[in-house]
Amino acid sequence: MTNTIQSLIVSFFCTYLRDQAGSSPKTIQSYSECIRLLVQFCCKELNISSDELDMESITSELVLSFLDSREKHHGNLPRTRNQRLAAIKSFYRYLSLQEPTLLETCRRICSIRSKKAEHKIIESLAEDEIKAILESIPSVTPWHQRDHALILLMYNTGARVQELSDIKVDDLKADKAPQVKLMGKGGKERIIPLWNETAEVLQRWLLMREHLCITEPYLFINTQRRQISRFGIAHILAKYTTLAAETCVSLQKKKVTPHTFRHTTALYLIQSNVDIVTIRDWLGHADIRTTSLYIDINIEIRRKALEQCPPPGVKRDEPMLWHQQKTLALLQSIGNGSYVE
Secondary structure: OOOOHHHHHHHHHHHHHHHOOOOHHHHHHHHHHHHHHHHHHHHHHHHOOOOOOOOOOHHHHHHHHHHHHHHHHHOOOOOHHHHHHHHHHHHHHHHHOOOHHHHHHHHHOOOOOOOOOOOOOOOOOOHHHHHHHHHHHOOOOOOHHHHHHHHHHHHHHHHHHHHHOOOOOHHHEEOOOOEEEEOOOHHHHHHHHEEEHHHHHHHHHHHHHOOOOOOOOOOOOOOOOEEEHHHHHHHHHHHHHHOOOOOHHHHHHOOOOOOHHHHHHHHHHHHHHOOOHHHHHHHOOOOHHHHHHHHHHHHHHHHHHHHHHOOOOOOOOOOOOOOOHHHHHHHHHHHHHHOOO
16 A cells, blocks of 8 residues: 555545535544544454554444444434444545555445434424514623524524524625625535514624624624634523523423524425525525425424314314434544644
8 A cells, every 4th residue: 555544644634625625624523533433443443553553454344333333332323323424435435546455445335325314303493482582582781682683693594503603793784685694514605685673683783792892703702702602502592492481381392402493494484485496505505405304394294284174074083194543643633623734
């Protein structure tokens, strides 16, 4: 083999993923974590150190054992297992081009099939539940203005939680045609139009920022006046959901997260008869098949409504049936962004 395992790792993560594919730091971190776990597992199984491991030793059987182990002993769900497998396949597809001697090994590993994941109905919020959450936010402090603007923008855009965290003041346009620029996965930008009501709430928050002499470029900040984190956003939403649940009983049975709002926005667009391509672009989906899941969810909601209205001749109290080491240190440094070529 003409390349060492370390040189192949550097080439894959730095030359291919970062420079050629333009993958985001989070993707690189996720992939490096997966390969690091795989290397650790193989070294343990083969009883060798990571510096003794060569690429020929990692077989398709070992990769399958690794995936099974992560699922059985570490609680990985089929979806997580499939994400790890996708990262491994990407690595080995790259290796097949760099090392012809590994072609058969790469072919075997890339032929491993994904595990069928259980399809679950995604929970969303009703209009009165969203209204209850927004109305639970007082208007006492500037931070309450921030929270109101944050949650209303979350619903308006259906943005991922990291996208909300990353919004900068300069990304906001609040004139006659209000809109916001979001930075999605893979560094892909998209423009989302805003309701006038959302723009007005955001304008009030911007005025509060000026009054507090806040110069941080990020739109939403924490009480330390730094960029708010994903966990901070989730905490804010959980706090007001708990308050809203005191008057909106249906919220007591739901676990509301920022992603719940994303699902709710998607369903709102579907039910408003917006075409699927527009919804795909609105949500920033790379694959339209992901967007199609919301059509299935909408059909499920209509099915449940239909069950409440049985056809003539069926009693309402009758249930209706429905048919349907160096190497490891290298990977660690790549993952945390400290690696220097």
